Amino acid sequence: MILDLLALGTLVATLAALPRLILGPTAADRILAAQLAGTGTVATLIVLGTGEDTRGLFDTALVFAALSAVTGLAFVALRKARS
Amino acid sequence: MSAVLYVIGLGLMTCGVVLLLIAALGVWSLPSAVSRLHALTKADSAGLSLIALGAACVNGRLDALLALVLCAVLVALSGATMGHLIARSHVSEDEPE
Numbered sequence: 038m039i040l041d042l043l044a045l046g047t048l049v050a051t052l053a054a055l056p057r058l059i060l061g062p063t064a065a066d067r068i069l070a071a072q073l074a075g076t077g078t079v080a081t082l083i084v085l086g087t088g089e090d091t092r093g094l095f096d097t098a099l100v101f102a103a104l105s106a107v108t109g110l111a112f113v114a115l116r117k118a119r120s
Numbered sequence: 121m122s123a124v125l126y127v128i129g130l131g132l133m134t135c136g137v138v139l140l141l142i143a144a145l146g147v148w149s150l151p152s153a154v155s156r157l158h159a160l161t162k163a164d165s166a167g168l169s170l171i172a173l174g175a176a177c178v179n180g181r182l183d184a185l186l187a188l189v190l191c192a193v194l195v196a197l198s199g200a201t202m203g204h205l206i207a208r209s210h211v212s213e214d215e216p217e
Binding site: 049062068070077102 | 129130133134136137138140141143144145147148153156157160164167168171172174175178179181183184187188190191194195197198199201202205206207209210213
């Protein structure tokens with residue numbers, strides 16, 4: 038019950054970044070919103086994995102953490118290459 | 121013992137979720153990109169580390185602990201590095217050549 042509410046909270050934190058992702062005046066706003074969405078996804082998966090007592094969800098969270106790290110690196114590297 | 125660990129874990133996870141919600145609020149409402157980045161990076165690493173620690177306390181198994189520690193370390197490292205890199209590329213774009 039408490040864990041369900043916590044998972045809902047992390048999901049709200051993930052979705053709250055979406056307006057900034059779409060509206061964000063600069064490119065830095067968009068990539069930081071994407072970073073918050075990635076962290077929120079990892080947190081949601083960890084809380085759900087604890088609630089359901091499923092080990093596989095922790096591994097899925099690990100994959101999401103690795104992918105969101107690569108996203109930011111690609112943003113900075115591409116921007117430097119373009120300018 | 122395990123009941124105490126369960127309660128401690130739930131408390132830690134609640135703190136982490138509150139930190140994440142504060143980060144979301146900051147990203148939503150703070151005025152400039154650099155201040156939004158400031159709100160994000162603190163709550164990012166601290167919030168997810170607290171959630172992973174709480175989950176390890178609630179779960180209590182060693183194989184799950186390994187995945188959770190890897191997850192928290194990866195997100196904390198990449199969050200700190202990305203915050204620095206994004207801020208630098210944003211500031212250097214604003215400067216006149």
